[in-house]
Amino acid sequence: MWLSNIGFTRVDSFKAFELSKFKGLKTGIRITKLKSENMKTLKLSESVYQFHIYIAPINLSFNTYLIVDKETFLIQTGDRMQTQMLLPVIKEVLGEQPLDYVFISHFESDECGGYKILEQQYPNLRPLCSEVTARQLRGFGISDNAIIQSPDSTFQSNNLDFKFIPYPVQMHNWMGLILFDKTHSILFSSDVYLQRGEVKDNMVISDLQSQLEALNNDPFLSSELKIGLQKSFSELPISIIAPGHGACIKCL
Ligand SMILES: [Fe+2]
Numbered sequence: 001m002w003l004s005n006i007g008f009t010r011v012d013s014f015k016a017f018e019l020s021k022f023k024g025l026k027t028g029i030r031i032t033k034l035k036s037e038n039m040k041t042l043k044l045s046e047s048v049y050q051f052h053i054y055i056a057p058i059n060l061s062f063n064t065y066l067i068v069d070k071e072t073f074l075i076q077t078g079d080r081m082q083t084q085m086l087l088p089v090i091k092e093v094l095g096e097q098p099l100d101y102v103f104i105s106h107f108e109s110d111e112c113g114g115y116k117i118l119e120q121q122y123p124n125l126r127p128l129c130s131e132v133t134a135r136q137l138r139g140f141g142i143s144d145n146a147i148i149q150s151p152d153s154t155f156q157s158n159n160l161d162f163k164f165i166p167y168p169v170q171m172h173n174w175m176g177l178i179l180f181d182k183t184h185s186i187l188f189s190s191d192v193y194l195q196r197g198e199v200k201d202n203m204v205i206s207d208l209q210s211q212l213e214a215l216n217n218d219p220f221l222s223s224e225l226k227i228g229l230q231k232s233f234s235e236l237p238i239s240i241i242a243p244g245h246g247a248c249i250k251c252l
Pocket residue numbers: 106108111191
């Protein structure tokens with residue numbers, strides 16, 4: 001009795017419905033099976049690979065990048081299905097070399113959903129990410145082994161030489177990071193410069209000034225963030241913008 005007084009419903013009063021019996025109700029969403037042969041590989045330089053897949057039902061493509069040097073470095077894992085598809089390709093490229101690091105721009109399935117799959121194969125793998133992302137990785141039981149990078153920090157190890165640019169992202173403007181690879185002059189821009197649709201040419205040509213101005217049209221960025229990113233990007237010798245979604249942009 002007291003339960004109903006304060007608005008609770010007794011558990012045994014719930015009814016089970018079989019959704020498929022509702023007329024006109026669409027049951028079952030088609031999940032596209034990802035196949036390795038649908039993945040395209042592009043080399044951005046002698047030691048930087050792009051792996052690209054287009055997911056038709058959401059009209060969006062996903063990129064993962066791999067830097068192979070004395071140490072090896074992956075930029076975003078893709079979600080679990082994408083990582084399962086990606087793993088044989090990574091193994092083929094790396095051969096006997098282990099995967100050492102994964103950069104996670106922010107906590108989202110396409111950024112780190114497949115982390116555990118990679119960690120099973122490469123037990124010494126470590127994520128590089130912001131402090132908030134490290135807390136989320138720990139909180140979801142994904143990793144408590146993250147190397148925390150603060151905004152505007154740098155990371156050097158063997159031939160890897162990176163700078164991290166602050167990138168506050170949804171859902172609560174949590175502090176994420178964008179990665180600039182100084183060795184190859186590549187900006188790994190995550191969801192900035194996201195392009196929807198199927199990519200015909202994985203590398204398009206532009207110039208940095210046009211791309212800085214293009215940030216003004218980005219519907220996902222606040223005006224404050226646009227100004228911050230424009231300032232940060234304009235100070236970097238960017239030769240390629242490598243987004244998480246869509247084509248790479250070669251800046252002449
Ligand atoms: Fe994202």
